[in-house]
Amino acid sequence: MALLELADVAFTYSSSANRTRTRFGLSGINCSVEEGEILGVIGPNSAGKTTLIRLLSKVLAPTSGVILLGGRRLSEMSRWEVAREIAVVPQDLPSGLPFTVAELVLMGRYPHRPGRYFEDERDRRTAEQAMRVTGVLDLAGQPFERLAGGERQRAVLARALAQEPRVLLLDEPTAHLDLRYQAETAGLLRRLNRERGVTILLVSHDLNLAAELSNRLLLLADGRIQMIGPPEHVINEELLEAVYGCPVHVGKNPESGRPNVQLLWPQWDKEVTEL
Secondary structure, three states, X not given: OEEEEEEEEEEEEEOOOOOOOEEEEEEEEEEEEEOOOEEEEEOOOOOOHHHHHHHHOOOOOOOEEEEEEOOEEHHHOOHHHHHHHEEEEOOOOOOOOOOEHHHHHHHHHHHHOOOOOOOOHHHHHHHHHHHHHHOOHXXXXXXXXXXXXXXXXXXXXXXXXXXXXXXXXXXXXOOOOOHHHHHHHHHHHHHHHHHHOOEEEEEOOOHHHHHHHOOEEEEEEOOEEEEEEOHHHHOOHHHHXXXXXXXXXXXXXXXXXXXXXXXXXXXXXXXHHHO
């Protein structure tokens, strides 16, 4: 069953230099996210990946088309209603946040009763469980700004889980993380999906990570969907070379059997030498 549906969705950014002109955003987006699936969104820079997250979380409104969440028009839902259903894990948070980990995670409870100033016992229990699941409960009293990169990412994910969402939207969740924290984050997302049934939309530049984690991949380029389907269909040499403009080799992960992408570096070395 489709939890999220996008029908003929388009969005165009207005030019700040000239309001009568526009620059490209997204166009003709038709797709759905099934309940309980992990959908990976991939594509080159400026393809529209982050714009898609902002549309689904109602930060932006489509120029045209319809977005449905559980059969309801997103445009007819309040921001608080959307926040109770959809949580966003951004790539970065502003620096200098003067909060402990526990205080940050408790912010995820705000959509459930907006306008209040103090949390109740259920809020505290939910936040504690979110910190336990993400492995940051022992850091609850630590200033968020002092955390290492992987710890910060897990704390932000805990805040999202405290919202008790049906959908997690993740924008480059493993960016800037070392291999250990990348593996831990990937494992945590798998467990959340498998054990809690959380639907996940994962935006990533890491094609191999997206192919390993996702049930389906959506490939964006120039604001349009180039292909959507199982990883083994989307991750193919001809399509990736056309979209990314560079030679690649697609093999298989010997453990999982999922497609694995490698850049053909000698070809690039030759082209740089010729320049």
